[in-house]
Amino acid sequence: MNHLEKLESESIHIFREVVSETKNPVMLYSIGKDSAVMLHIAIKAFFPAPLPFKLLHVDTGWKFQEMYKFRDYIKKKHTLELIVHQNENGLKENINPFDHGSSNYTHIMKTEALIQAINKYKYEVAFAGARRDEEKSRSKERIFSFRSANHQWDPKNQRAELWNIYNTKLNYNETFRVFPLSNWTELDIWQYIYQENIEIVPLYFSKPRMCVERKGSIFMVDDDRMKLHENETVKLMKIRFRTLGCYPLTSAIISSANNVEEIISELLITQFSERQGRIIDHENSSMEEKKINGYF
């Protein structure tokens, strides 16, 4: 077996183990390429049955319009049960990435919202598409990542995880975040998308889009909530995205790659890491800290 087949089999095994041994799992669907791969594998794992769990999109309200469109299209295409959850308190307070700082905003609209949803729907397990190669503290994650009753991650005291035997036992109100794609790299994801012909949000492909340059990065002006600073001008640039998140916090790259093959060949010669375009990784609080507080 080649390495993609091995990774796929490992991920399928993880999905089936969770569904066999735990109550009420849910898949966090964030619309990006990792979610696309995760969904594709989950469907494979349970074919021909419909997915034995729902999808949950924790929505900040600031995703790219094309992402919402794609989400609704995928939901319809696979007849999925998809729940959208937003932090109502955050919405009332009008928490947004421009006025509240990216880390504050992320905490309220993503971490808090996720915890609200897990508490509300009493999920025991939340699948998430995070990969260990993304970031240093993620490289220390277990596949079955245990969270205490108040959603804390204790990096120094994680459960031992041996062979492919997963301890799925939980006490009241304790939960798992389960990462079926733990051992995949960014390149694996793209190779798999290519091999399996998986549909992804068009934002990953290059196209002339309305952009503004800010602090050395390029941001797409997705709607008129994007406030322009002095001396900033909106111009048409040929760009695409390597990762997708909230549009004001996700920077684009200049690229002409408009199919998966070209993306892969670009990836093979790039000098920059995947999360470079993600502002939340670079602000004061580290990913480790975010994860301890419940970010997945």
Added chain:
Amino acid sequence: MANASINSLLEKKNNLTLLRIVSCGSVDDGKSTLIGRLLYDTKMIFSDQIDTLKLDSKKSGTQGNQIDFALLVDGLSSEKEQGITIDVAYRYFTTEKRKFIIADTPGHEEYTRNMVTGSSLADVAIILVDVNSGILEQTLRHINICNFMGIKKLILVVNKMDTVNYNQKKFDNVKTRFLDICINFDFNQIVSIPASALKGENIILKSILMPWYKGDPLLHILENLNIEETGLSKSFIMPVQYVNRPNSNFRGYCGLVSNGQIKKGDSIYILPNKTKANIKDIFCGDESLHYAKESKSITLLLNKNVSVSRGDCIVSNLNDLKMSDQFEVNLFWLSNKLGHVGREYYLKLNTQTVRVTISNIKFKININDNSKTTAKTLKTNNFYVCNIRSNKSIWYKSFIKNKKCGSFILIDKYSNSTIAAGTINHGLRRSDNLSYQTFTVDKKARRLLNNHSSKVFWFTGLSGSGKSTIANSFEKYLYQLGIRTYILDGDNIRKGLNHDLGFTETDRIENIRRVAEIAKLFVDAGIVVLTSFISPFEQDRQMARSLFSSDDFVEVYLNTSIEICEKRDVKGLYKAAREKKLLNFTGIDSPYEVPKNPDFVIDTEKMTLNDINVLLMSKL
């Protein structure tokens, strides 16, 4: 790049094999530096990461103005602060030939369990030794762990050769000592490399500073290591992980192939029932496959409807797996909580979860000199050989023959934490196992055999208070849980053993004494006894209690008012007593002394039988 060349590149990239590596090193021998170097030199580090690394190196690096590669891999803030690796970190890199996953594990003794975790899936171990300090106690521990986890291939990297002027003799000393130690184990390939991770000597490229070394550099060895397991049985084994039954036409058995391969039409057996069937179809997603090989997650359809559930196993050869409920196992204790003989844990072996008790700690393996000593408890970070017994038979294969069917974890029943990692040496058969004759058969041993504790539940209360009803209901409840029980009541005692006794005060005391003594024998035999006697006098109940150790006697007072009892009057006794046809009747003309310190007071007017059962069960 032209499309044709991209396609051929993709083809090549998609056909890589996967090698899983565990890296083990002691403190300060440069393990993180080695991994950082591998990632850096194979161009797996992006330029924004290098910028961060340069900043970090200035802030907390240990290499002066040079880049500290160790900071690339130590990801947790406490690791950076202490300058050590605490938990396993997984690293990924790819070359033209392979995709690699490195589990980077800590060397510190107190984090040994993290190394055990990281090595569980490894095909090969890199053991790093600082040429200046030579083989340390930690190195011995690493060799032992690799052996325990069934890793058959070791790569010894003798590091920091730059600090000894690339001296061959110094390298040879370490290598000779290492090979001497490994002779005691069953490794089938050991490669030794002199290297400097800091300077990049013999890591990616062959070092020109050590021309006396005739072998290949580390990366070359990793790329070419043969990981095809040879000589092992190729018969098909697939534990059933999940049953997929979306409609009556599709009944799929899902699992990961543990061994061998399968194709359409093959005949198989299903364990434990040994049912025979043929493979009708093999699916991965919506694709029907002609055959499937080891490590593939598949869904099997059979040619007939048979009963199969999670935990069963589909095999091509009936004799390949064995069934047993007693095993000799190797245990590595992960938890800070001590392990004890006789305590019950969950055991998870592949898709099977059962309850087990450790019946005997045979010995502890001292990893410094590989000697064996006796042990009474199981302590964190130590290796033991133990006998265990499970509450039901499970299929297995000895670990050295098949890792996936011979490895397991133990889970604490209360905290749910994973407290031990284990591998099965062999099953024990009752008939030919001598170890059970080495301890005397006493109450403890009988309880172990029964897999539950034994004690007496002493029900006391007025006539009609519900003693028999509750004892009967509780007995049924226990029976369903597989617990051995016996009820002692007026019917079976008065009519037999105590038929010589009447209802005088002396006879009533003697009646209770005999009941208590019999209950004691039953408890000693490992049985849960439920006694159902009015037993109205505190002194008699105290006498009964005094025959037992404190945990073995549970006094249950049924607090039902005399009005209710009299209203119930099932046997018409109250009526007879009121009419003076029955003398010395408790509650009417003979006193009932309310228990002073019962273990339970049951209000039969408020609680349901089920609530009472659950409540009583808490004492067992």
